[in-house]
Amino acid sequence: MRIMSKMLRKPGADCAPVLLLIAIALLALFSLTLGRYPVPFADVARIVFTTFPINAVGDYENAPWVVVEIVRMPRVLLVTLCGMGLAMSGAAMQGVFRNPLVGPEIAGVSSGAALGGVAAIMLSWPPLAIVGLAFGSGLAALAAAFALARLTGRASTLALVLSGVIVGGFCGSLVGLLQTLADPTVKLPSIVYWLLGSFAGATYEKVAIVAGVTLFAGTALVALRWRINLLSLGQTDAKALGVNVEALRWGLMGLVALLVAAQVSVSGGVGWVGLIVPHLARMLVGPEHTRLLPTSAYLGGIYLLAMDDIARSATEQEIPIGLLTSAVGAPIFAFLFWKTQSKGWMRE
Amino acid sequence: MSEPAISLTNLGYFYRPNQWVLRHCDTRVARGSVFALLGPNGRGKTTLLHLLIGALKPCEGGLSVNGRIAFVPQLFEVTFDYTALDMALMGRARKIGLFSQPSRDDEEAALAALDRFGMADYAQRPFGELSGGQRQLIIFARVLVAEADILVLDEPTSALDLENQSLVLERISSLARNDRLTIVMTTHHPHHALAVADDALLMRGQGDYLFGRAREILTEDNLCSLYRAPLKRIAFEHEGREIETIAPILTPTQMARHHSQETIGAE
Numbered sequence: 001m002r003i004m005s006k007m008l009r010k011p012g013a014d015c016a017p018v019l020l021l022i023a024i025a026l027l028a029l030f031s032l033t034l035g036r037y038p039v040p041f042a043d044v045a046r047i048v049f050t051t052f053p054i055n056a057v058g059d060y061e062n063a064p065w066v067v068v069e070i071v072r073m074p075r076v077l078l079v080t081l082c083g084m085g086l087a088m089s090g091a092a093m094q095g096v097f098r099n100p101l102v103g104p105e106i107a108g109v110s111s112g113a114a115l116g117g118v119a120a121i122m123l124s125w126p127p128l129a130i131v132g133l134a135f136g137s138g139l140a141a142l143a144a145a146f147a148l149a150r151l152t153g154r155a156s157t158l159a160l161v162l163s164g165v166i167v168g169g170f171c172g173s174l175v176g177l178l179q180t181l182a183d184p185t186v187k188l189p190s191i192v193y194w195l196l197g198s199f200a201g202a203t204y205e206k207v208a209i210v211a212g213v214t215l216f217a218g219t220a221l222v223a224l225r226w227r228i229n230l231l232s233l234g235q236t237d238a239k240a241l242g243v244n245v246e247a248l249r250w251g252l253m254g255l256v257a258l259l260v261a262a263q264v265s266v267s268g269g270v271g272w273v274g275l276i277v278p279h280l281a282r283m284l285v286g287p288e289h290t291r292l293l294p295t296s297a298y299l300g301g302i303y304l305l306a307m308d309d310i311a312r313s314a315t316e317q318e319i320p321i322g323l324l325t326s327a328v329g330a331p332i333f334a335f336l337f338w339k340t341q342s343k344g345w346m347r348e
Numbered sequence: 349m350s351e352p353a354i355s356l357t358n359l360g361y362f363y364r365p366n367q368w369v370l371r372h373c374d375t376r377v378a379r380g381s382v383f384a385l386l387g388p389n390g391r392g393k394t395t396l397l398h399l400l401i402g403a404l405k406p407c408e409g410g411l412s413v414n415g416r417i418a419f420v421p422q423l424f425e426v427t428f429d430y431t432a433l434d435m436a437l438m439g440r441a442r443k444i445g446l447f448s449q450p451s452r453d454d455e456e457a458a459l460a461a462l463d464r465f466g467m468a469d470y471a472q473r474p475f476g477e478l479s480g481g482q483r484q485l486i487i488f489a490r491v492l493v494a495e496a497d498i499l500v501l502d503e504p505t506s507a508l509d510l511e512n513q514s515l516v517l518e519r520i521s522s523l524a525r526n527d528r529l530t531i532v533m534t535t536h537h538p539h540h541a542l543a544v545a546d547d548a549l550l551m552r553g554q555g556d557y558l559f560g561r562a563r564e565i566l567t568e569d570n571l572c573s574l575y576r577a578p579l580k581r582i583a584f585e586h587e588g589r590e591i592e593t594i595a596p597i598l599t600p601t602q603m604a605r606h607h608s609q610e611t612i613g614a615e
Contacts, residue, residue: 220447224446240401
C-alpha cells in the first residue's frame with residue numbers, strides 16, 4: 001500500500017512547483033534587462049547576485065547598478081508579489097464560493113481600495129499615504145460588506161456576494177463623483193492613470209508593504225489550503241465532516257481582502273489575474289487545493305511579470321497594466337470557457 | 349438493551365410558523381441497526397434527516413444522537429473534480445490540524461478504505477467521471493475514514509441502476525453487520541427497506557407515524573394506505589433461501605390506458 005500511494009501521484013504534480021519557481025527567477029532576471037537603458041542579461045545577473053536585494057546599498061555612480069537595483073528591481077519584486085497574491089486569492093475565493101467564475105474582487109474590496117486611493121490623490125497626499133488610505137478603505141469596504149451580509153440573519157455566501165455588489169457599486173459611484181469634481185488639468189489625469197493600474201511608481205517602501213502583507217496573509221492562506229477542499233463540498237457536507245464553516249469562510253475572505261487591498265493600494269486596478277490564473281493552474285495540477293494554491297501563486301507571478309514586461313516595452317509610452325490584463329484576460333477566459341465547460345465546472 | 353444511537357422525543361419542526369412539517373415524532377434507533385424512513389414526498393423525510401445531522405434545529409421536542417454522524421446526500425455533485433482519493437481523504441478533517449495538510453498516513457488510511465469497497469483502482473480517477481454507484485462507494489469509504497458511528501443516507505439507491513442498487517444495499521448491510529455502524533436511510537423503494545432494514549418508520553402524516561420492526565410493519569395494508577397504490581408482498585425461495593420482496597401492482601387497465609395515450613400522442 002505504501003508503494004502504491006507514491007505511485008498514484010500525478011507525475012506532473014510533483015515537479016511543477018520547482019519548474020515554475022525556476023521560471024519565475026529566469027523571467028524576473030529577464031525583466032530586469034528590459035527598458036530604455038540597455039543592461040545585458042549577464043550584467044543583470046552579476047548585479048543581482050552581488051547585491052542584497054531588500055536593502056540595496058551600492059555604487060550610485062554606476063549607472064547599470066542604479067537602473068537594475070533602484071529603478072527596475074522594486075518594480076519586478078512588486079509585480080511578482082502582486083501576481084502571486086492575486087492568483088492565490090482567486091484560487092481561494094473560487095474554492096470558498098464553490099464557483100470558478102468568481103475573482104478575488106467579489107467582496108467589494110477592490111472598489112473600496114480604489115475609492116480610498118482616489119480620495120488620497122484628491123487630497124494631494126504623498127504616495128505612501130495614498131497606499132495607506134487605499135489599503136484602509138479596502139478593508140473598510142470588506143467590513144461593510146460583512147456587516148451588510150450579517151443583516152440578512154444568516155451569513156450565506158449569496159448574501160455576501162450581493163453585499164459586495166452593493167458596497168462595490170456605492171464605492172464605484174463615489175469614485176465617479178470624485179472624478180467629476182477633480183481638477184481636470186492636474187488631478188484627473190493622475191486619478192485616471194492610477195485607476196487604470198500601473199506599477200510605474202514602484203519603490204522599496206511599497207515592496208515592503210506588499211511583502212509584509214503577502215508573507216502574512218499568503219502563508220496563512222497556503223497553510224489553510226487543504227481546508228478549502230472541505231469548504232468547496234458545500235456547507236452541509238463540510239459541517240458534517242467537522243469543519244467550522246462560518247469561521248473558516250470569514251477567515252479566508254479576510255486574508256484574501258488583505259492581499260487584494262495591498263495590491264490595489266500600490267498599483268491601482270489590475271483585474272482578471274485572480275480569475276484566470278487559477279484556471280491555468282487547474283489545467284496543470286488539477287483542482288485539488290493543496291497543489292492548486294502554490295501552483296496558482298507561481299503562475300500568477302509569471303503571468304503578471306509577463307504582462308508588466310509587455311506593458312512597459314511594447315510601445316513608446318507605457319501601457320497601463322490594468323488595461324493589458326483585461327484586454328489579454330478576456331480572450332484567455334473566453335478560450336478557457338470554451339475549452340473547459342464540457343469538463344464539468346459549469347455543473348450546477 | 350443498550351443506549352440507543354438516536355432517540356427522538358416528541359420531535360417537531362416547521363419552516364413557517366405553525367405549518368408543521370413534522371410533529372410528535374418518537375423513535376429510537378438501536379446501535380448497529382439499519383433504520384429506514386418511508387413515506388410519500390412532503391411528509392418530512394428529508395427534514396428529519398436534516399434535523400438528525402444538525403443542519404436544522406428542532407422547533408419542538410428533542411433528539412439525542414450518541415455518536416459521530418456522517419451524511420451522504422442523494423446525489424453527490426462536486427464543483428471541482430477532485431480525485432476519488434482526495435474525496436475519501438476529506439473524511440480525515442477532524443484528525444488533521446487547521447493549518448496542516450494530510451500526511452502519508454492519512455493518505456494510506458484513505459486508500460485502505462477505498463480498497464475495502466473495491467475502489468482502490470479508481471483512487472486517481474476524477475470523482476465526477478465515476479458512476480452514481482461508484483460515487484456512493486467513495487463516500488462510504490470516506491465515512492470509514494471519518495470513523496463515524498452513524499451513517500445518514502438520503503435515498504441511497506434512487507439515482508442508481510439495478511446492479512448498483514444491489515451493490516449499495518449490500519454495502520449498507522455490511523457496514524451495519526461488520527463495522528457496527530448505525531444506518532439511517534430514506535427510501536422510496538419499500539422492497540429495499542425490507543431487504544436491509546431492521547426497523548422502519550412509516551411517515552403517514554403529521555403526528556401519524558408507525559414505528560416498528562421492518563418485517564412486521566411493511567405489510568401490504570400499511571404500504572397500500574401509505575402510498576395509495578396497490579402493492580403485493582411476495583415470499584419465494586431462491587437458491588435455498590427464503591426471499592421476501594414487495595412489488596407494485598400495475599393493473600392491466602392502467603397499462604392499457606397508458607399505452608393508448610402513447611399511441612394517441614404519437615399520432
